[in-house]
Amino acid sequence: MSVRVRFCPSPTGYLHVGGVRTALFNWLFARHAGGVAVLRIEDTDLTREADGAIEQIQRSLDWLGLEFDESPAKGGPNSPYLQSERLAFYRETALDLVERGLAYRCYQTADELAAARTVARETDDPASATRLHRDLATAEVRAFEAEGRPAVIRLRVPLEGAVTITDLVRGEITWENRLLGDHVICRADGVATYQLANPLDDVLHGMTHVIRGEDLLPSTPRQVLLLEALGHRYPITAHLPMILGPDRKRLSKRHGAASVEEFRDAGYVPESVINYLALVGWSFDDATEIMTVDELVERFSIERVNPAPGVFDHQKLAWMNGVHLRGLAPARYEQALRGYLITSLSALATEPRLGEAVALVQEKVATLGEFEGFAGFLFRGVADDPEALAKVAATERVAEILAACADAIASLEPFTVEGVELALRNVCEELGVKPRVGLLPPRVAVSGRTVSPGLFESIVFLGREETIARLVALSRAIV
């Protein structure tokens, strides 16, 4: 049977790092196996739904290039992919289980439940609190109904036996049924809970594997039991390790950037986000780290997933982003850069010569976010940096150097990178100053800063007139 997996976020907010990793591993697993990846939205709890969350999740996946074969947006042969569109069916299923005695109505109020729980907690049967209405007499049921008490539906979990799974990441795991308790599969308002909707949809969507976070591991036995009651077999599972913050707690917004969009807005490129995330919890071998998406697809295997949780390392992601940025084909770099500048509402976004500037910065910056500060002078005036100004002003014989540079540039022929380099080095030699000293004034004159892309390339990019104008402007500024 061909592989079918799903990524099923609930639309409670943006797509966070942990979610992306789950989406990515599912996607890699499917693509590697030539199977199908499904995107399903688990929106059974409308009260928790955030406006626009579905669109935002889809947008994030699109930006990353993780294309799902079946999804709410795309549709597919197993519609719907939105749980809110299948509520009636979940309810019927729950009712059917009640009919068959495999589930039952529980009329406990929240207070009663809470009280029972605290008591049961101290006993050797802590799950008993969930079973209080498991065997209600008909008269009692009638009384509750007459009272108009709302009821939830609980699954009648066997008191004996155990559930054992063989997780692809963790191996064999067993839970005793009696410790599980009778969990709620349908709320008092008639809407199914995750414990019913999720496994049922997995069957309806023909899932062969369930690849999800370790936080969901404890709900596996409940879902296995539910599907058994329904006469289905639970898919093969693979529970991925959690992604932690530096404090070893689950990664969240308080640890800094936690959503895909934040990384995009910080100038990260999908190539590196994917590569980095693939490596938290998985590795190919003892040395390979930098990989393209295609290579990841080819090399990914769930067996090599590490069961231990991992700390998200911003620094390593930043480094990796630089590596990918440097390796990007110029056209792709320009595309990514323009996309970045557009979303960050930069005026540079429409510059026609952006592509030419790529060659000057590609080796220099680790994120697209540095572009504007680093290379903005190529498109507008020099940067305003008093410190740089002070530093040139303190340089010996600045005026002389600037004048000589201007002269050299003025008469230079041909006006090429090599030509400019030769000319400026000659200026240094004639004035008897080392290049690292002599090239500082023209660098500040041209860029406004002490740190810049290659000086000679920058000068050629700006052109003869503009360069001379800037050299002159600086000499005037420092006298």
Place this chain on the structure above:
RNA sequence: GGCGCGUUCGUCUAGGGGCCUAGGACGCUGGCCUCUCACGCCGGUAACACGGGUUCGAAUCCCGUACGCGCUACCA
């Protein structure tokens, strides 16, 4: 409290009984290269949680302890 999972350098990891005086990468750091920055190159730093077993031999297998995390909702 109960149940479950986990534990190799600060971090991500390789390792699945002898190849390990534990390898790679990020970070930090010394140096080289160099028009600044960055890249690159050479070097350094730093780990098998602890205690018992099993075995000729354990980072690797088993048990226990400790610690961490997750779950313990009419949230997913």
